[in-house]
Amino acid sequence: MTTTLAEMRDGLHVSVSQVKCFLRCPRQYQMRYVLGAEPEFIPASLVLGSAVHEGLAAFYRSVMATGDSPEQDVCRAAFYGTLVGFRKNKLPIKDGEDMEAQGEALLKVFYETVYQDPPNVVGVEVPFTIELPDPVTGEILEEALVGALDLVVREEEKHVVEEHKTAAKKWSKDQIKNDGQLSAYKLVARKLGLGEVGLRLRVLTKTKKPKMIVENTDRTDRDEREFLETVVGVLRAIDAHVFFPIRNGMCGGCAFQRRCGST
Amino acid sequence: MKKEIIQILKRPFAQELIKHRQGHNGKQLDYVAVQHYVDRLNEGFDHDWSFELTRREVIGDQILVEVKLTAAGLIKTGIGGTAITRGADNKTVLSLADDIKMAEADALKRACRLLGIGGELYATEQDDDAGIISSPPPSVPAQHRAAPHSLPPSPLPPRERLTSAQLKGIKDRAKAQNLDPAEVRKQIKTVYGVEMEYLTKRQASDVITGLDANKPTNGKNGQQAWAG
Numbered sequence: 001m002t003t004t005l006a007e008m009r010d011g012l013h014v015s016v017s018q019v020k021c022f023l024r025c026p027r028q029y030q031m032r033y034v035l036g037a038e039p040e041f042i043p044a045s046l047v048l049g050s051a052v053h054e055g056l057a058a059f060y061r062s063v064m065a066t067g068d069s070p071e072q073d074v075c076r077a078a079f080y081g082t083l084v085g086f087r088k089n090k091l092p093i094k095d096g097e098d099m100e101a102q103g104e105a106l107l108k109v110f111y112e113t114v115y116q117d118p119p120n121v122v123g124v125e126v127p128f129t130i131e132l133p134d135p136v137t138g139e140i141l142e143e144a145l146v147g148a149l150d151l152v153v154r155e156e157e158k159h160v161v162e163e164h165k166t167a168a169k170k171w172s173k174d175q176i177k178n179d180g181q182l183s184a185y186k187l188v189a190r191k192l193g194l195g196e197v198g199l200r201l202r203v204l205t206k207t208k209k210p211k212m213i214v215e216n217t218d219r220t221d222r223d224e225r226e227f228l229e230t231v232v233g234v235l236r237a238i239d240a241h242v243f244f245p246i247r248n249g250m251c252g253g254c255a256f257q258r259r260c261g262s263t
Numbered sequence: 264m265k266k267e268i269i270q271i272l273k274r275p276f277a278q279e280l281i282k283h284r285q286g287h288n289g290k291q292l293d294y295v296a297v298q299h300y301v302d303r304l305n306e307g308f309d310h311d312w313s314f315e316l317t318r319r320e321v322i323g324d325q326i327l328v329e330v331k332l333t334a335a336g337l338i339k340t341g342i343g344g345t346a347i348t349r350g351a352d353n354k355t356v357l358s359l360a361d362d363i364k365m366a367e368a369d370a371l372k373r374a375c376r377l378l379g380i381g382g383e384l385y386a387t388e389q390d391d392d393a394g395i396i397s398s399p400p401p402s403v404p405a406q407h408r409a410a411p412h413s414l415p416p417s418p419l420p421p422r423e424r425l426t427s428a429q430l431k432g433i434k435d436r437a438k439a440q441n442l443d444p445a446e447v448r449k450q451i452k453t454v455y456g457v458e459m460e461y462l463t464k465r466q467a468s469d470v471i472t473g474l475d476a477n478k479p480t481n482g483k484n485g486q487q488a489w490a491g
Contacts, residue, residue, distance in 0.1 A: 010434065011427055011430065011431065012425070012426070012427035012430045012460060033458065033460075033461070034457050034458060034461045035456070035457060035458070036452055036457070036458040135360075136360060137360055137363050137364070138358075138360035138361060138363070138364050139363075139364065139367070142422070142424070142426050142427045143427070144427075238424070238461075239422055239423055239424045240420070240423075
């Protein structure tokens, strides 16, 4: 029987998004995860990103099942299905007026680039839970790392793990090089028995003229170790109740700004 | 402590789990891998126990650690240690992480003995004449071990947040009592002000005690601390 992501999340765990949230703003982490505060709204970027993500996943699931690209409507149906789910939520979506148009444009760019040459899909939204060792003491942490790999494809002699993003602009070289999520996925893929995988970032930019940027990258042992050090550091800070606020230009888009007092 | 728990803890380890090694004065020492001590704790306390590292020191060529084992309201302290493993040049530290793990395992075993686990091994395993070294040798050949670390890690404050076993213990008990998981979560949040996953060990222990008291007795519920 396959364990679902929801079942994996039932145990004490940490995710890459949780780590990223803490690094962005420890106070926001406290509001969201520790106190379980209700957000004031859902940011449109989150809704659009999730819906586009589902559109891509639907495309690859179909490729995996049939070996061929589906019609574009398969992506659109998944996109709109997710959007409707968010709209049914009692929380308002902030700045979400043109999400449909933006989403359609992003999916079109994606579809037109990939449909002619569909990859050899091995897995879509592959759930994982792995033990995390403290890189200094070797001690296994209480929290397991839980998440899902967006896409795993087979290319020639090796597997490639793809991460899908929507972003306001193109990712910088440093972002691509230092993103901890990809370091985590390299480590995860090895534990899942996929061997030494290639890493790929597929970014759909929400620019006036949407673009899809595909970057192949890699991670070293040192990157993996640094990721573990970051996770351990974040978990220790959480244990020590270190939840200071980071006041910056992101506060306006934070769904806890009223309670945090940043308004 | 309940008689049944004491019986579980004091039950001798099966012969096939007992391994042997050579002591410093040539005599054979018996030992059992730390995992079997952990298994026995889980069996005896239904996963509801925890241990904290309260001290870690490097003294000369020795790593000394102290752990605090908490179970069923009892606290037992164990001190353990091991020698730092060095390469053929007698200088390079091969893997401090592995050495620390061995010292921690040693300390946990000693704390376990105070609860009665592995008492039958006491005479042979504990008192190796060399002093504090009593853990089994590393199973991985030294030349294949991880890269050295140049500095010993700094001592850390003991973890306060609940353990994965405690979280599971809460969820399992709620399920066994047919309590609505959402209601249990809500009640924890109301009482402690945090999500279930961020309780402290002590708070989690209180929740578990409350849930245990909630178990139906003679057809009636206990203290009704938890509703569902």
